[in-house]
Amino acid sequence: MDLHNYIKERCELVESRLKHAMPAETEFPVSLHSAMRYSTFAGGKRIRPVMMIAACEAVGGDINTVLPAACAMEMVHTYSLIHDDLPAMDNDDFRRGMATNHKVYGEAVAILSGDALLTLAFILLSSPFLASNIPPERLLEVIHEISSAAGSRGMVGGQVVDMEAEGKSDLDIATVQYIHTHKTGALIKASVKCGAILGGAEERDLASIVRYGEAIGLAFQIADDILDIEGSSAELGKSAGSDQHRGKATYPSVVGLAESKRQAAELLNIALEAIDSFGKEAAPLREIARYVIERKS
Amino acid sequence: MDLHNYIKERCELVESRLKHAMPAETEFPVSLHSAMRYSTFAGGKRIRPVMMIAACEAVGGDINTVLPAACAMEMVHTYSLIHDDLPAMDNDDFRRGMATNHKVYGEAVAILSGDALLTLAFILLSSPFLASNIPPERLLEVIHEISSAAGSRGMVGGQVVDMEAEGKSDLDIATVQYIHTHKTGALIKASVKCGAILGGAEERDLASIVRYGEAIGLAFQIADDILDIEGSSAELGKSAGSDQHRGKATYPSVVGLAESKRQAAELLNIALEAIDSFGKEAAPLREIARYVIERKS
Numbered sequence: 001m002d003l004h005n006y007i008k009e010r011c012e013l014v015e016s017r018l019k020h021a022m023p024a025e026t027e028f029p030v031s032l033h034s035a036m037r038y039s040t041f042a043g044g045k046r047i048r049p050v051m052m053i054a055a056c057e058a059v060g061g062d063i064n065t066v067l068p069a070a071c072a073m074e075m076v077h078t079y080s081l082i083h084d085d086l087p088a089m090d091n092d093d094f095r096r097g098m099a100t101n102h103k104v105y106g107e108a109v110a111i112l113s114g115d116a117l118l119t120l121a122f123i124l125l126s127s128p129f130l131a132s133n134i135p136p137e138r139l140l141e142v143i144h145e146i147s148s149a150a151g152s153r154g155m156v157g158g159q160v161v162d163m164e165a166e167g168k169s170d171l172d173i174a175t176v177q178y179i180h181t182h183k184t185g186a187l188i189k190a191s192v193k194c195g196a197i198l199g200g201a202e203e204r205d206l207a208s209i210v211r212y213g214e215a216i217g218l219a220f221q222i223a224d225d226i227l228d229i230e231g232s233s234a235e236l237g238k239s240a241g242s243d244q245h246r247g248k249a250t251y252p253s254v255v256g257l258a259e260s261k262r263q264a265a266e267l268l269n270i271a272l273e274a275i276d277s278f279g280k281e282a283a284p285l286r287e288i289a290r291y292v293i294e295r296k297s
Numbered sequence: 298m299d300l301h302n303y304i305k306e307r308c309e310l311v312e313s314r315l316k317h318a319m320p321a322e323t324e325f326p327v328s329l330h331s332a333m334r335y336s337t338f339a340g341g342k343r344i345r346p347v348m349m350i351a352a353c354e355a356v357g358g359d360i361n362t363v364l365p366a367a368c369a370m371e372m373v374h375t376y377s378l379i380h381d382d383l384p385a386m387d388n389d390d391f392r393r394g395m396a397t398n399h400k401v402y403g404e405a406v407a408i409l410s411g412d413a414l415l416t417l418a419f420i421l422l423s424s425p426f427l428a429s430n431i432p433p434e435r436l437l438e439v440i441h442e443i444s445s446a447a448g449s450r451g452m453v454g455g456q457v458v459d460m461e462a463e464g465k466s467d468l469d470i471a472t473v474q475y476i477h478t479h480k481t482g483a484l485i486k487a488s489v490k491c492g493a494i495l496g497g498a499e500e501r502d503l504a505s506i507v508r509y510g511e512a513i514g515l516a517f518q519i520a521d522d523i524l525d526i527e528g529s530s531a532e533l534g535k536s537a538g539s540d541q542h543r544g545k546a547t548y549p550s551v552v553g554l555a556e557s558k559r560q561a562a563e564l565l566n567i568a569l570e571a572i573d574s575f576g577k578e579a580a581p582l583r584e585i586a587r588y589v590i591e592r593k594s
Contacts, residue, residue, distance in 0.1 A: 023449060029457040032449050083412060088404035107385035111408065112457055115380060116449035118412065122419050123448055126441035136433035143440060144423035151420055152320060152329050152413035160326040160409055 061199020358496020455479025
């Protein structure tokens, strides 16, 4: 299969749906709506939405039932990036080669546009037009998965521990694993899980997809850690080695580069094995797993 | 009826439910969960939850069906206060006589605990145990109302316009009204609307409750503006006159104190008329409307 085309086509669907799902830049208050769109359309790779779609298709689901939730997931992800970049957090001036939200709109509007994007995800997921096409119990399940993955026992919890670990020299692997599985892994796992739920997966297939998502969610962040060391600044759109300079908790800093690569490869195998019994509909999910580990940016 | 006892009893139910609905302070990451609880239990008057319960009871609903949503509403309200107080926004050191969240936990954890509280509201509203007692379509409707009221076309939009209006001398009443109906009014209206939805209100009663909520939502903030001028610092738990000093957009600053009082009284009448056909089950809703306009803190 041609992963490049697969991703390109799904991304285009997500882009177009996202554009419709968000208030226009010209809608009052203009600063807020501009800021929300600025970060949402700042060149993100849409990995989470594409994984959600791929999981839906892997269990034989229809892409149209999953698109709104895929957009909601990208809104949650975008809000988390805006807040992560704030002066009180990572204090980043650039992301993907572009000025960060607070550098363009100021800190107050950046905080509020993140708040509004997180909120918009739930506005979208509870929209009456969705409930007419998707069983409401299923929508509630998806809302519960996404909010739980984003909350204090998921992504936000991971972000707090990540911040508190910064600069510490005596981190153990359990702490770094907690950070990675929560800060990054939770949303990725929720993405494929929600894709499978909306695709109408049976219990057993859902459990397989969740195992896949857990493995890839962790592997994704380990690959990110490795990229921070081996990638070039041009490919990354930020300074290579910036995690190291900041004393961020990373796999290579705790277990070394070689062992990090070994564990990423092992997680890839676990992910592929989890969906081994799936047919060719799962080919994109398999290719995405390989891409996540081997990407250069 | 004895409003004092009515509010006291409902508040106790909300307090107890809120305590159960939130992760323990001792749960990892401790800083985050402590910060979330700190602001949630910082002496809030629980006006929105009590109004939601009163609206539910006014249409003959059962208090137990509405308690979780009442807690979710208070979480959304609390998150908004934490973010409003941040240095990049109002930069407040005290609220209700206590140090603000970021003064105790630092700016980063304050931002994230606000994020986590907003998210927790949706975790709670989509919980499987709720969906077993309440029709899922109804829960989706409540999620849609609360998120819409909190988002860029509701509370967050109002906050942005409020910030941008600060210090401007040429504000018109339409702008101040936009700020008040969005920043404060939207959540109050959503509170009574959700209470009525969960109470199983018929279309006509729901529309009446919404009219009540719109009037009281605006009146609530006008009363706040008046209190800022007439209240004592001890009663308010913050410096009296602080809105004035900051050049905040208020009704008195645009239409004067006497006209502000006249409009608040008129809105109270509109609210009471809207639920005039309701029976004695709506007595608390009527009393709360009077209390909102006439309170001293």
